[in-house]
Amino acid sequence: MQRAAASIPAAAIRVASLDAALAAAEAACRLDCPLPLACPPLANGAGPGWFWALGRSLDQRFPDLSLDLIFDAGGEPGTALAALRRGFRRVVFAGNPTAAGRLADIASQAEAEILPRLAPVLDLSVEDARKPARNREGNRAFERSSEWLSTLHARRV
DSSP states (O other): OOOOOTTSOSOEEEOSSHHHHHHHHHHHHHHTOOEEEEOSGGGGGTHHHHHHHHHHHHHHHOTTOOEEEEEEOTTOHHHHHHHHHHTOSEEEOOSOHHHHHHHHHHHHHTTOEEESOOOSEEEOHHHHHHSOOSSGGGOHHHHHHHHHHHHHHHHHO
16 A cells, blocks of 8 residues: 655544545545545444555555555554554554553554544544445535645645
């Protein structure tokens, strides 16, 4: 999977479905900007494998997209470790500070990082359940992603 540079701040679009991820990816491609994409904490119980597969699907559909997948492990150190083993380079861990330190040591050996939180976040995970994003042109997730990415990209220029 293509990864965005580590200098990108811990800002992301949070998605809980392939449809919302496709809308965000389409917006990023149209704007020709990187896509920082995060899952809901603990990937709604699906674990890191589901979100990794979502990233691979985006890589196949949008080969020129600079995709930065960020796995949110909540406060679960075992889930954070599983995400690092899966290959995620950025993992959010909001748990015990001692465990965070140990995870940070493990992450650094894998050229990855542990983040304490994401900010700012465009949360499309709630919209995911309400409206499919198959028709991205008229879809609110596409519009919101475009707006948010434009604002984020403008701050970096």
